[in-house]
Amino acid sequence: GPCAVESRQQIMRIAGEVKRAGAHVLRGGIFKPRSSVHAFQGVGSKSERDAEEALTWLREAGDAFDMPIVTEVRGESMVDLIARYVDIMHIGARNMYDQDLLVEVAQKGKPVLLKRHFGASIEELLSFSEYIAAEGNKDIILCERGIVPVGKGKSYTRYTLDLAAVPVIHNETYLPVIVDPSHGTGRQDLIFDMSCAAVAAGADGLMIETHYNPAEALVDGPQMVTPDELKEIIDACRLLYRTRRTAAHTLR
Template identity: 50%
Template sequence: MAHYTLASRESKSDDTLIRLGELTLGGCEKLFIAGPCAVESRRQMLDTARLVKRGGAQILRGGAFKPRTSPYDFQGLAEKGLEYMAEAREATGLRIISEVMAPDAVPLVAQYVDILQIGARNMQNFALLKAAGRSNRPVLLKRGLSATIEEWLQASEYILSEGNQQVIFCERGIRTFESYTRNTLDLSAVSAIKALSHLPVIVDPSHGTGRREMVSPMSLAALASGADGLMLEVHPNPAEALCDGPQSLPPAEYLALMHQLRAMNAFLAKLPERAKAVGE
């Protein structure tokens, strides 16, 4: 038996479906999350939410609490940022996701968001994982910078063991010797998670590459690898972004990518029928 009992296919053979009202993540459904790295202002969030909605993504992302490498970088707007996100949800009907960084912040963030995000740096913050597991919100668990797939699965077990079965894995790249990209996007992890676990897995090509020009091809590759969805960084004006501007898609590129993703999704949905026809 695997050391991640509850997350493994040994305990549950069918795919877990995570429902957010009319939305479903897992199975044949694809979920697209888009928005800025950080919530910067009310106007920025409203403008971005309308753009995200127009492109067809169903969930708005935005960081209200930002764990930055340097303590001197922008750290987020805290609860005011969550209020701006909630207002954007009211204006557009989009669901919202934001990162939670500390166990005692889980109740506050859960009051506002539809999905709690555990960032890569907190993948093994076990007190935080347990607190998220005691919430009634789905939890998106990003892979740690240097985490193995088994360590990632074991981290999910902390959430599951607290009674929360709504866990979403997010591959966002790992640290390797390569310096051209921000991280090395490990799309093989998608196939591995699909084989080892019943839980859904999505891909974040923005953090996975750190390069805007690579987000679109890696997004298409992620869908082809079997990912249940994507998390994309989008900003109305990336040149002025307070966080992660170089990897954020401007409006035109985001809209073009979403058009490509819909076409790719439609093509992939027909593959089983085509394979059957060839076999006959």
Template identity: 50%
Template structure:
């Protein structure tokens, strides 16, 4: 991928994105929280629960891009204020999605990390704007996008002077209908071969099934991912968005109890650049 002037692994040592002391790419980072901000009580309760279970960051959507214009679209500014309060109470840095280039500057006043969702991966005006915002950016892979297209979108952000880009694999659309999307775990070692940027996995949107989130989280650790982005809701049955795929705090705590030991075990294994025969 010769057109990658800034994202290429050849141009820089591995990037570690520091978000208020949390290092993405320097260990294993777990971002957890509700799909959407629904109320102050809901977010605060969930934030406390995910922190107690070992999460490093809080995720939550104040703006929600929905397939239907009649579905819940998020609380907007009020949602951002709720996330800010949750950060103050728990100390967890906040990652939230921004949809419109016109909103970037003021959303950045509340968010520690600006998320670009799959539908906006190739919104080049938005990419340039977050590149100038002075905040780390979490860039989700487009649902129909190749790795090259994804990395070129990261290049847009990097070219505006923002070195802090976190890639997020969230599944791609295939003919398979059992899962919401198809999780491309091969993207993890491939991305590490191609770029210095860190990559995390979203096992929630990629599978859309609670029963698969745990196994895919463990598989992400084994594949070498730099972290996870997981949906957790204090009462999933009441969720206004993605209720069928949100973990309860107890489920999340169980997964966290498996993730950390596996990561510690993987870190003890000898490093190997690739699995090709030597000699």
């Protein structure tokens, strides 16, 4: 789905188009953690009333197209409100280290999507996921979304996707791991290749930002794909997934 929910019309249209493309879960940001205070903060950032209205749009879109919904929880004050509407609660990379937020979200008893901080080791990601599990909530999805590149010079990608993290985490825990190639690269032209690479590495799913007109998106337009492009990615990844499963079974 889109990086940010912009209007009821927008999220309803995108929900229908990504569903037809093959998506299983609808994601849309209501509150956007941004590097600059002057950047768009999300439709829910001005008031609780605006936030709840946007959540009703997201809920309506998910129900209309039979998809569970997920949105990011930016702070503790938003936990109760978001929990009333969403199926999966998302803790973003910037908040991976927020122990109080992890505990409060875990106590809602809903599945939690935990993104790896862009400066965190694999060990830290696993360690902080235990704050959620310690509250009795074992429905945790881990997400690799890229780490800070090493060295200086021209930046070709927004971050560096650490795809080795996928099999490593699978070897260490029962938790599913998904990959976010949108934030991991910051470039629409790399999403197809890195999605396929993630599936080849054993990813259990992908989070791909999608908009029917990326050039007009209020947030992260350069890293979004269109619904038609999403369908091409999903079709290719499904074929690759089946091939990988067959190869793995044969090798074993």
